[in-house]
Amino acid sequence: MDIFGLITDVGAPIAAAIVMGGFIFVIMKQIFEGVVGSINTLKIFTTSLITRVKTINNDMIKLDTSVSSALDLTPDLDRIARAENFVEDGTIDVRRD
Numbered sequence: 664m665d666i667f668g669l670i671t672d673v674g675a676p677i678a679a680a681i682v683m684g685g686f687i688f689v690i691m692k693q694i695f696e697g698v699v700g701s702i703n704t705l706k707i708f709t710t711s712l713i714t715r716v717k718t719i720n721n722d723m724i725k726l727d728t729s730v731s732s733a734l735d736l737t738p739d740l741d742r743i744a745r746a747e748n749f750v751e752d753g754t755i756d757v758r759r760d
Contacts (some may be wrong), residue, residue: 670678724743731738 666678669681673681688749728738730736
């Protein structure tokens with residue numbers, strides 16, 4: 664069906680509304696694809712930051728324990744007990760650094 668046949672069948676205002684609705688649909692589709700891409704990028708960034716924080720937390724506990732041992736102080740066992748196991752790629756980090 665050509666555009667002139669549509670205009671004669673439904674009238675000019677309705678044909679214009681259909682064309683504008685299609686245009687708005689295409690624009691909204693492009694906007695949403697861009698937003699989804701941005702959200703996926705932010706998800707990757709936050710996942711890497713969470714991994715960094717967990718690694719730094721384990722390193723801080725290791726340093727705290729080493730300094731406490733070097734100064735003949737009792738390490739903070741409550742802090743060590745509260746520490747989570749570092750999980751990366753679905754596996755628990757069981758290294759004994």
